[in-house]
Amino acid sequence: MSGFSVEVRDLTVRYPAWRRPATTALDGLSLTLEPGRLHGLLGRNGSGKTTLLSVLAAFRRPTAGAVLVDGEDPWENARVMSGVCLVRESGDVQGEVRLRDTVRLLEQVRPTFDRSFAESLMDTFELDPRATPTSLSRGKRSAFGVVVGLASRAPLTLLDEVHLGMDAPSRYAFYDALLADYVEHPRTVVLSSHLIDEVQRMLEHVVVLDRGRVLLADDADDLRASGTSVVGPDTAVDAFVAGRRVLSRRSLGRTVQVTVFGRLAPDDVAAASAAGLELGPVDLQDLFVDLTAKEGVR
Incomplete structure (x- = not known):
């Protein structure tokens, strides 16, 4: 299988109190990302x-805990870092250098x-190769960040909200x-996003x-099956x-919709049917929001 693996164990990152109160950004976090x-x-x-991705890309050192990328500590590790690409919204490129x-x-x-793939993507996003990032709109700068991230084809590609500022047609492009090139050139991709409804089909x-x-870490299909909408x-x-475990409740007169967390056994499904209740799936965005x-905010 292509791509780098990621192992994170008890990772803690604290920001010191220089200009603001001390902050614990990551608190004993552990996870595994399969290659x-x-x-x-x-x-x-x-x-x-963003803090987690910065640690994986060796932009920031942990306060405590261990991180392994492709089996090794990424900090000041030339072999590992040559195979890791972190792209944030602007692409982290020099603002006065022409795109080409x-x-x-x-x-x-x-x-x-x-x-050649980068140049093809620039055509897709209508980016003038003679332009500089500082001369571009926010959406176009984000598009160039996408070009950098996808064309890198790094074994570990980290895309941190790279779509910010892009309009809907550009985001879907x-x-x-991403999907087409990922299928043709498999690697480990981590896509950070708050537009869950748009990206969930790919994950x-x-x-x-x-x-x-x-809070949760699982296959996308298993997560979708971990919540159920109950209406009646x-x-x-x-x-x-x-x-x-009830995640949310919405009412319209005497009819209510409740989202429950946890898989239903066949006997539960039969009992719901006998009670005249309607069961339905929960998509990732609804599950995430719930x-x-x-507390008190929905």
């Missing part, structure tokens, strides 16, 4: 997504970079390009962070969900 899969990294603002010159430089310094494995810890008369629904909603 050659497309992972979704989901979480509310401030959940620790940046592409030529990346071809020289990144062993897996595909210049990015998703299509094979999902990690949900909440306040610096792993309020008394019947309340009786059915008693003792279960699991990470603050």
